[in-house]
Amino acid sequence: MADDLESIRRRKLEQLQQQQQQAGQQQMPGADMQAAMQQEQAQAEMEAQKQAVLRQILTPEARDRLTSLRLSRKELVEQLEYQLISLAQGGRLQSKIDDAQLKHLLAQMQPKKREPTIKRM
DSSP states (O other), X not given: OHHHHHXXXXXXXXXXXXXXXXXXXXXXXXXXXXXHHHHHHHHHHHHHHHHHHHHHHBOHHHHHHHHXXXXXXHHHHHHHHHHHHHHHHTTOOOSOBOHHHHXXXXXXXXXXXXXXXXXXX
């Protein structure tokens, strides 16, 4: 008799937990969706602001180079963009950065390649 009561209680508890999970899942997607949309909108606004600043400090050729480089070296391009924006906001850029200057900056940011040395014994 006690075992029967215990099994009934467990089943009832499981049913209640499942109902709560289903109710939570029905309510949460809306809240999650809204939060995700707000986050996506904030990211889009930040990206638009970043692009506006880059348009002011880079020549069209330099922007094209960054765009093509972004396909293969996204992290490097993002790092360079943040550095350029911080320089522009700090007032340390006197003129627009052209393609040659951008190439020079990219070369400085690239890690030095080490040639392997083989020693024969």
